[in-house]
Amino acid sequence: MPKINKPGTAVSGGSRGSGAPSSPSRLRTALTLFFALDGFLFAGWVVRIPAIKEQTGASASALGLALLGLSAGGVVTMTLTGRLCRRVGSLPVVVASAALMSLSIALPPLTRSPLALGLVLLVFGACYGAMSVSLNSSAVTVAAALGRPVMPVFHGVFSLGGMVGAGLGALIAGGLSPTAHLLLLSAAGLLVTAVAGPVLLRARPPAAVRAAEDTTPRRMTRRTRGLVLICGVIALCTAYGEGAMADWGALHLEQDLDARPGVAALGYSLFALAMTVGRLSGTFLLERLGQTRVLVAGGTTAAAGMLLGALAPSVGLVLLGFGAAGLGLANIFPVAVARAGALAGPAGVAAASTLGYGGMLLGPPTIGFLADWLSLPVALTTVSLLAAGAALIGYAARNATAERPAPG
Numbered sequence: 001m002p003k004i005n006k007p008g009t010a011v012s013g014g015s016r017g018s019g020a021p022s023s024p025s026r027l028r029t030a031l032t033l034f035f036a037l038d039g040f041l042f043a044g045w046v047v048r049i050p051a052i053k054e055q056t057g058a059s060a061s062a063l064g065l066a067l068l069g070l071s072a073g074g075v076v077t078m079t080l081t082g083r084l085c086r087r088v089g090s091l092p093v094v095v096a097s098a099a100l101m102s103l104s105i106a107l108p109p110l111t112r113s114p115l116a117l118g119l120v121l122l123v124f125g126a127c128y129g130a131m132s133v134s135l136n137s138s139a140v141t142v143a144a145a146l147g148r149p150v151m152p153v154f155h156g157v158f159s160l161g162g163m164v165g166a167g168l169g170a171l172i173a174g175g176l177s178p179t180a181h182l183l184l185l186s187a188a189g190l191l192v193t194a195v196a197g198p199v200l201l202r203a204r205p206p207a208a209v210r211a212a213e214d215t216t217p218r219r220m221t222r223r224t225r226g227l228v229l230i231c232g233v234i235a236l237c238t239a240y241g242e243g244a245m246a247d248w249g250a251l252h253l254e255q256d257l258d259a260r261p262g263v264a265a266l267g268y269s270l271f272a273l274a275m276t277v278g279r280l281s282g283t284f285l286l287e288r289l290g291q292t293r294v295l296v297a298g299g300t301t302a303a304a305g306m307l308l309g310a311l312a313p314s315v316g317l318v319l320l321g322f323g324a325a326g327l328g329l330a331n332i333f334p335v336a337v338a339r340a341g342a343l344a345g346p347a348g349v350a351a352a353s354t355l356g357y358g359g360m361l362l363g364p365p366t367i368g369f370l371a372d373w374l375s376l377p378v379a380l381t382t383v384s385l386l387a388a389g390a391a392l393i394g395y396a397a398r399n400a401t402a403e404r405p406a407p408g
Contacts, residue, residue: 044105137349153279162268228344253267257318274322274323
């Protein structure tokens with residue numbers, strides 16, 4: 001599993017290398033705060049997209065190109081972050097990327113053109129990508145040390161942070177400018193990082209974590225790379241839907257169904273609430289149903305829900321579809337990343353996370369282009385198609401990806 005931190009890093013109060021190891025539960029608590037912060041900040045940006053689109057005068061396709069900056073920055077950084085986590089440990093990367101993401105979220109509302117927005121989102125995407133991969137690398141290792149499938153709970157806390165961030169945005173969308181709103185989020189992010197960051201920076205790997213690292217294959221065989229790729233494709237298919245909902249869900253309600261800004265923002269908040277409920281119950285479901293059933297049931301539910309959310313003629317039905325889609329997508333991404341980590345350790349986590357979050361970041365610009373060529377409701381049906389594809393792939397590869405290759 002990925003290195004939680006360098007073996008020589010001591011906890012506070014001890015000399016380098018001599019401090020008592022941090023318990024997995026203590027690291028879990030600190031990581032939980034950063035997962036929540038990640039979702040909170042990202043949702044805060046998401047609910048202000050319609051206002052920033054109007055501010056920059058961007059068309060749907062121009063906004064899609066600007067969002068491509070978010071995609072490019074994220075994907076490139078994710079590729080590099082996996083290597084950085086293996087070199088210096090994932091926890092320092094979590095702290096550094098959280099601080100940078102908190103600073104960069106204040107930049108989008110300062111732009112006045114689609115080009116400037118795209119350049120700013122390149123920076124924001126890079127910070128978001130680094131935080132996402134480092135968080136997942138740390139979480140897979142802590143889950144292995146605890147001996148339970150708790151990865152969905154970490155992602156549930158991310159969704160809870162997103163729900164709170166989106167709900168706050170819905171409340172203040174009509175009364176506070178995007179600039180003031182995102183500046184407040186920036187300050188909140190820096191405060192959380194200052195409080196929780198030292199816990200991660202002073203942590204020393206517990207014996208359970210080091211034991212997990214010792215059993216991890218040091219290199220991937222061709223077969224293992226293929227299995228990790230399958231996990232990454234499953235993650236990509238479902239993360240595409242998360243990205244599409246984040247960036248286009250509110251706009252669909254406001255533009256196609258004439259919903260008020262507060263109601264439009266509520267759409268993503270409901271989606272995030274459903275994901276939170278699904279993920280917080282994910283450990284229970286995985287222990288009783290197994291990974292394959294959770295994957296197949298989730299993909300099928302998400303496909304049906306997103307068809308309703310994209311094509312229904314009323315706001316109430318669209319919100320119902322968004323909720324079903326969130327519930328279905330909830331556990332697919334964390335299960336896929338956890339499988340990749342079990343197969344190939346930190347390299348597997350980095351590869352699957354990069355593919356998965358690549359889907360989250362590349363989905364929105366794809367939706368934008370399709371919306372211009374066809375319509376936004378039709379473009380959103382691609383979320384349903386990919387969710388169904390994830391269910392089929394998960395079922396077809398149920399035996400192969402459940403195996404753990406021998407060390408290479």
